[in-house]
Amino acid sequence: MVWSYVQERGRPLLKCVYIPVPFRFMIHMFAKRFEKATLVQGIGRHSFREVEEMGRKCLLSLSTLLGQNPFMMGDKATELDCSVFGMLAQVMWCSPNSAYLRMLESDYRNLYDYCIRMKEKFYPDWDKCLDKRRQ
Incomplete structure (x- = not known):
């Protein structure tokens, strides 16, 4: 999650999963949520x-x-x-x-x-x- 959603801001997801164009803007929103989750979980503090x-x-x-x-x-x-x-x-x-x-x-x-x-x-x-x- 750290690499995919924090470092790369969710971009790898677009390369491995088909996401219709109108929904691609949501990846950034999910990336922010995942970044917060990594901080709460602890791995994001490293x-x-x-x-x-x-x-x-x-x-x-x-x-x-x-x-x-x-x-x-x-x-x-x-x-x-x-x-x-x-x-x-x-x-x-x-x-x-x-x-x-x-x-x-x-x-x-x-x-x-x-x-x-x-x-x-x-x-x-x-x-x-x-x-x-x-x-």
């Missing part, structure tokens, strides 16, 4: 650099847990994989040019490959479902 470092540590932990396994707990996907994939999918497909995506692409390649594997196994129609022209 510098962008500190938040990025927290994210790096989280990705390192997940990467270490995954190791060379196809899924978090071994050879079969579990509920944990559903949760992890849900969070990482936001980074992979809704955070263009973010430091977190660059981390996945370079430092935590096993997590990057994991996301591709999860997407292909459980969401074979992913691209069709997200095709903006069909909506």
